[in-house]
Amino acid sequence: MSSLLEYDPSAALKHIAPGRLKGLQSAIEAARDETLNDVELWQSGAAVPPEKDPLDAGFIQWPEELLLDLQENGDNSLIARLEACAARLRDTVDSVVVLGIGGSYMGMRAMFEALNNPYHNELCRNGRAGVPRIYFEGWNVDSDNQKALLNMLDKRAERAEDKAAPGARTAVIVISKSGGTLETAVSFRNFRDMIERRFPDAVKQLIVPVTGDSGKLRDLANEAGFDDIFSIPDGIGGRFSVLTPVGLLPAAVAGINIRELLQGAADMTEHMRSAAYGSNAVLDYTAVSHALEIDSDLRIRILSTWGSRLEAIGLWYDQLLAESLGKHEIGATPLTGVNTRDLHSRGQQHQEGRRDKLITNLLPGKPMSDPISVLKRDDDFDQLNKFAGFELPRILQAAIEGTNKAYADENRPTTDIQLPTINAHVVGQIFQMFMLATVVEGRLVGTNPYGQPGVEAYKKNMNAILAGG
Ligand code: PA5
Numbered sequence: 001m002s003s004l005l006e007y008d009p010s011a012a013l014k015h016i017a018p019g020r021l022k023g024l025q026s027a028i029e030a031a032r033d034e035t036l037n038d039v040e041l042w043q044s045g046a047a048v049p050p051e052k053d054p055l056d057a058g059f060i061q062w063p064e065e066l067l068l069d070l071q072e073n074g075d076n077s078l079i080a081r082l083e084a085c086a087a088r089l090r091d092t093v094d095s096v097v098v099l100g101i102g103g104s105y106m107g108m109r110a111m112f113e114a115l116n117n118p119y120h121n122e123l124c125r126n127g128r129a130g131v132p133r134i135y136f137e138g139w140n141v142d143s144d145n146q147k148a149l150l151n152m153l154d155k156r157a158e159r160a161e162d163k164a165a166p167g168a169r170t171a172v173i174v175i176s177k178s179g180g181t182l183e184t185a186v187s188f189r190n191f192r193d194m195i196e197r198r199f200p201d202a203v204k205q206l207i208v209p210v211t212g213d214s215g216k217l218r219d220l221a222n223e224a225g226f227d228d229i230f231s232i233p234d235g236i237g238g239r240f241s242v243l244t245p246v247g248l249l250p251a252a253v254a255g256i257n258i259r260e261l262l263q264g265a266a267d268m269t270e271h272m273r274s275a276a277y278g279s280n281a282v283l284d285y286t287a288v289s290h291a292l293e294i295d296s297d298l299r300i301r302i303l304s305t306w307g308s309r310l311e312a313i314g315l316w317y318d319q320l321l322a323e324s325l326g327k328h329e330i331g332a333t334p335l336t337g338v339n340t341r342d343l344h345s346r347g348q349q350h351q352e353g354r355r356d357k358l359i360t361n362l363l364p365g366k367p368m369s370d371p372i373s374v375l376k377r378d379d380d381f382d383q384l385n386k387f388a389g390f391e392l393p394r395i396l397q398a399a400i401e402g403t404n405k406a407y408a409d410e411n412r413p414t415t416d417i418q419l420p421t422i423n424a425h426v427v428g429q430i431f432q433m434f435m436l437a438t439v440v441e442g443r444l445v446g447t448n449p450y451g452q453p454g455v456e457a458y459k460k461n462m463n464a465i466l467a468g469g
Contacts, residue, residue, distance in 0.1 A: 005418060005420065005426060009285075011408060015411070020295065021287050025277050025287075029283070032440050036273065039058075039061055041055065041057070054448075055450060058233055058235030059241070063266040063269065070259070079248075082248050088205070089253050091130070092166055092202075093132050094167045094168070095134075095170040096172070097137055098134060099175060099176075100175035100184055101181055101183050102238055102319060104238060105136060106312070107239075107242025107243075108136070108246070108251065109316070111251050112312075114310060115424060134253070138183055141182075141186065154198065156168060157169070157199070171205075172195060174188045174209050174210070175209075175210040176211055176215075177241065179218055185216070204224070204227050208229070209229050237450050239452075242431050248262075260424035261424045266428075268428070282433055285415075289358060292358050293332050298332075299332050299333060300358070301357075305338050306362065306400055308338060309422055311338045313362070320438055323452040324449040324450070325438065325449060327448075327453075359414045360416070361416045362419070363400065363418045364422055373388075373389055373391050374392075
């Protein structure tokens with residue numbers, strides 16, 4: 001097994017009463033068992049008790065199932081079909097617009113930002129190794145933003161001498177489980193219109209829907225007869241769907257190794273099943289965060305990401321925690337920070353503000369490429385020659401240690417999630433760790449982590465307002 005991330009709560013332990021974590025062990029293990037048993041309940045098709053409805057436990061064993069499907073069915077497996085569609089898009093287009101919102105958007109963005117070159121879209125096609133430029137839309141109703149992207153892609157097609165050359169072409173991956181989300185549906189109309197006008201002979205190849213087995217988008221896709229249509233499985237809710245075709249198809253288009261992603265998630269599920277309490281990242285993270293919330297009123301959970309690549313993972317986690325546990329007037333408030341940027345903004349409050357925060361550091365481990373260093377200069381006006389030759393990760397490490405010491409000196413608890421490095425296997429682990437921990441915590445506190453009834457209120461009002469003319 002490749003290396004797993006590690007959870008280290010040692011800096012927070014003095015803030016937790018002696019014996020408290022031990023005392024929580026049986027409840028946390030029972031919540032873990034319930035989380036795992038729910039998979040069988042869900043698979044059995046038996047009636048789900050009202051307090052567990054909806055029960056979207058399908059994400060737990062999904063990575064293992066998909067890898068098994070690949071082993072048994074090879075080219076006919078879902079993984080192979082996703083990779084084949086991605087390869088087809090990579091070979092025939094230079095831009096892909098991914099349309100989706102919430103769980104149909106945030107995970108893909110997290111993977112793209114964590115794993116691709118931060119300036120991916122600005123590189124030439126060779127520099128991108130043939131991977132198309134990737135754009136995200138349909139996650140808002142911002143006219144200026146959408147228009148700017150539509151115009152840019154439209155002009156690219158208009159200018160191209162050979163309209164069939166990849167450089168001219170854009171494809172659209174439209175993702176919506178319900179198929180009825182207004183933001184995504186409105187955007188899809190506009191991007192579909194652009195594809196139909198510019199590439200009338202290739203519409204069926206250039207639009208790929210990812211949707212549930214029924215709904216408006218499914219009906220539309222069947223009627224239009226697009227070459228590839230992927231299903232979002234039943235029993236996996238939106239914010240738990242990052243490792244279904246929702247995230248896997250765009251990830252494969254972006255050149256991300258989706259087998260490694262799934263393997264990382266499968267390894268984390270196995271770790272959660274078998275590692276002892278006290279050295280189990282999922283259970284320990286849940287226990288420590290829960291104890292500090294209940295006993296010390298630390299209701300704000302800051303995921304402090306040490307690297308620009310990790311910010312979008314934090315934003316994905318914000319949705320996961322907020323929509324899963326923010327119910328019945330309880331549930332911790334998630335907040336993502338990026339350091340060292342936020343040391344120059346939120347840092348003041350974290351150091352001296354209200355004592356209502358638990359800071360969990362997401363530490364990136366080894367950089368993905370050879371590190372750069374501080375240069376030496378003959379003129380030393382900025383007096384940095386004393387650091388000449390220091391690699392940037394060394395400076396980052398000093399910032400991490402300095403910040404955590406400053407928090408510790410002020411009795412502000414921190415914990416660490418240490419990544420070995422950032423790659424697809426590790427990103428798969430992070431997703432699965434947070435999804436499992438969120439469900440275990442839900443079972444622990446008696447909140448159904450699945451479903452998001454509160455999100456419906458704004459949709460109802462918005463539709464009523466629009467229907468009123
Ligand atoms: O967690 C969820 O289920 C939501 O955030 C949904 O993903 C989001 O509302 C988008 O829904 P849909 O995929 O049906 O368009």
